[in-house]
Amino acid sequence: MSDERKGWIQIDDLAVTFHANGTEVRAVDGVSMNVQPGEFVSLIGPSGCGKSTLLNIVAGFVQASAGSAELDGKPIKGPGSDRGVVFQQYSLFPWLSVRKNVEFGLRMQGVPRSRRESAARTLLGLAGLLAFENHYPDQLSGGMKQRVGIVRALATSPQVLLMDEPFGALDSQTRVVMQEILTNMWQQFRISVLFITHDIEEAIFLSDRIYVMTARPGRIKAEIAVPLPRPRTPEMTASPAFVELVQQLKALIREESLAAMGSELKDGGLTGFGVKVGPHGVEEMV
Amino acid sequence: MTMRALLRQDHETPPHDPASSGHGATTAAHAEQADGVVMTGSPTTRSSAAPSAVLAVRSSGAMLWLRSNAFSMLLWAISIGSLLLFWYLGTKYRWEFYMRFTNVPTPGEVLGKVAEVSQSTRFLTHIGISVQRILIGFIIAASIGIPLGLLVGRYRAARDLVMPIIEVLRPIPAIAWVPMAIMLWPTNEVSIVFITFLGSFFPILLNTVHGVRSLDGVLIRAARCLGAGELRLFVNVMLPGVLPHIFTGLSVGMGVAWVSLIAAEMISGQFGVGYFTWEAYSLVSYPEIGLGMITIGLLGLGCSGAIQLIGSAIMPWLVHSNAGKR
Numbered sequence: 001m002s003d004e005r006k007g008w009i010q011i012d013d014l015a016v017t018f019h020a021n022g023t024e025v026r027a028v029d030g031v032s033m034n035v036q037p038g039e040f041v042s043l044i045g046p047s048g049c050g051k052s053t054l055l056n057i058v059a060g061f062v063q064a065s066a067g068s069a070e071l072d073g074k075p076i077k078g079p080g081s082d083r084g085v086v087f088q089q090y091s092l093f094p095w096l097s098v099r100k101n102v103e104f105g106l107r108m109q110g111v112p113r114s115r116r117e118s119a120a121r122t123l124l125g126l127a128g129l130l131a132f133e134n135h136y137p138d139q140l141s142g143g144m145k146q147r148v149g150i151v152r153a154l155a156t157s158p159q160v161l162l163m164d165e166p167f168g169a170l171d172s173q174t175r176v177v178m179q180e181i182l183t184n185m186w187q188q189f190r191i192s193v194l195f196i197t198h199d200i201e202e203a204i205f206l207s208d209r210i211y212v213m214t215a216r217p218g219r220i221k222a223e224i225a226v227p228l229p230r231p232r233t234p235e236m237t238a239s240p241a242f243v244e245l246v247q248q249l250k251a252l253i254r255e256e257s258l259a260a261m262g263s264e265l266k267d268g269g270l271t272g273f274g275v276k277v278g279p280h281g282v283e284e285m286v
Numbered sequence: 287m288t289m290r291a292l293l294r295q296d297h298e299t300p301p302h303d304p305a306s307s308g309h310g311a312t313t314a315a316h317a318e319q320a321d322g323v324v325m326t327g328s329p330t331t332r333s334s335a336a337p338s339a340v341l342a343v344r345s346s347g348a349m350l351w352l353r354s355n356a357f358s359m360l361l362w363a364i365s366i367g368s369l370l371l372f373w374y375l376g377t378k379y380r381w382e383f384y385m386r387f388t389n390v391p392t393p394g395e396v397l398g399k400v401a402e403v404s405q406s407t408r409f410l411t412h413i414g415i416s417v418q419r420i421l422i423g424f425i426i427a428a429s430i431g432i433p434l435g436l437l438v439g440r441y442r443a444a445r446d447l448v449m450p451i452i453e454v455l456r457p458i459p460a461i462a463w464v465p466m467a468i469m470l471w472p473t474n475e476v477s478i479v480f481i482t483f484l485g486s487f488f489p490i491l492l493n494t495v496h497g498v499r500s501l502d503g504v505l506i507r508a509a510r511c512l513g514a515g516e517l518r519l520f521v522n523v524m525l526p527g528v529l530p531h532i533f534t535g536l537s538v539g540m541g542v543a544w545v546s547l548i549a550a551e552m553i554s555g556q557f558g559v560g561y562f563t564w565e566a567y568s569l570v571s572y573p574e575i576g577l578g579m580i581t582i583g584l585l586g587l588g589c590s591g592a593i594q595l596i597g598s599a600i601m602p603w604l605v606h607s608n609a610g611k612r
Contacts, residue, residue: 059511081513091508095526095603104522105512138606156513 007159007192009035014067029217042203050218084153088165092137099133105156123151143174391573416558423482431490439498460485460546485546486539497531533597
């Protein structure tokens with residue numbers, strides 16, 4: 001039972017301030033959120049709202065200026081293999097074969113070669129990449145690279161998987177397939193996932209819960225549960241419940257995107273390309 | 287649809303299918319490499335009929351290599367041939383048009399010298415000693431320059447401590463070190479090796495530093511969250527990640543090492559190809575000057591070639607990452 005409770009992220013009243021060129025930039029402010037063990041949670045918000053900063057806090061790359069971030073009740077101090085991270089950029093080691101990339105975390109733990117190899121092969125088999133185990137990353141397509149990135153992060157059996165817009169660089173068709181693959185893998189591994197995206201449909205399709213963030217400094221604007229049943233199928237994206245969620249999230253994000261442009265909009269709005277944008281959105285077509 | 291079936295769906299094709307070998311003039315070598323990758327693949331990924339198929343790909347790969355490189359080889363021949371022809375014509379007709387070929391040895395005379403020096407081991411000894419000096423100086427430079435470069439690139443304190451010295455000493459050409467080196471070191475031999483070391487040290491160090499600085503930070507972060515500590519980070523991520531830059535440094539360093547060595551040998555040596563060439567001038571034995579120069583050129587070429595071969599042998603992944611950039 002105690003093992004079942006692993007992978008619980010708890011963030012309380014967290015703030016992060018960066019110092020750049022002598023000025024202070026508050027990236028996130030007063031954020032409280034959580035990911036329950038085995039839960040799939042997405043963070044969504046306008047660009048520059050501090051989504052990635054939050055993920056970097058949980059990953060241990062960034063230190064909080066105030067508040068706390070805990071994993072299974074223990075404060076997060078630095079990166080570790082109990083949290084797998086999948087990055088937006090391709091982060092495979094180009095000098096290692098696909099299989100050696102997947103083995104990397106186990107190698108760092110001192111797992112013997114034969115066990116590493118069989119573990120990596122099993123995972124690559126699940127991702128449909130066994131035939132490419134001896135290829136180098138530069139021989140793979142973007143979607144394949146990202147699948148290797150996911151199984152590499154899973155190889156050390158982490159309690160949580162942190163994903164920072166992992167499909168952002170992929171074309172939309174590949175992206176849809178990758179989302180299906182991810183939900184399937186998640187259902188099999190049953191680990192907690194914190195997923196960052198700016199794609200509303202992606203967030204709904206994948207998540208149990210969605211946090212919507214405000215423009216900088218990032219705060220939690222809304223928390224939305226996704227009542228769609230599991231397993232999720234592509235057909236669900238046409239269901240009324242799905243469409244309604246999309247509309248609801250779009251409205252929330254739109255407000256924030258406009259707020260993010262706030263300073264530009266304050267004095268007389270933003271005019272260009274035949275459109276005038278004011279504090280309440282597009283006001284007139286010029 | 288079952289999970290497995292879903293996962294096995296491949297909606298993408300890899301940009302490099304190893305079965306489709308070389309296309310275009312420069313990809314033949316890649317085809318060779320790709321074959322190598324397939325060959326080392328586990329038996330489970332290939333059917334039992336594979337070996338003959340792979341052999342067929344191999345031999346057609348060789349044909350392709352010949353076909354796509356025939357033009358290059360022709361150009362190489364023209365390039366070297368025109369240099370030799372210029373030399374031959376200049377010395378045959380004793381050209382004098384500001385440049386004077388009056389005393390320049392003819393290709394025939396130099397060739398005659400080759401036959402002459404191969405009678406004894408004296409010339410070979412000169413070569414052997416030069417190569418030995420290069421190897422010692424170069425290996426010391428690499429074994430200090432690479433680790434130091436990794437540290438300097440990674441840690442600001444190391445950078446602030448080391449770089450001022452480097453920046454002050456670097457502009458001093460190796461040849462300007464000759465008098466100081468003779469004073470510093472107990473024997474001539476050591477001072478020549480020292481000068482060779484100096485010549486290759488700076489390019490190796492600076493390229494390694496640059497490599498660390500330009501290494502993609504996401505690789506470091508990925509390694510850290512896969513559980514790599516600081517030492518593992520150096521050995522398993524930074525070293526291989528910086529290897530392409532290191533080899534650029536080794537390549538440049540080897541060139542500068544030869545320049546420095548020959549200069550040092552001409553001034554303070556009693557052996558070596560540089561000494562041989564300078565001695566030939568003092569003894570008015572002009573064909574030996576030509577022989578010495580050509581020998582230096584060939585030795586330098588051989589050394590850079592060796593570095594390139596070693597580089598591509600230990601960095602097989604580069605074949606693929608460069609393919610898209612052509």
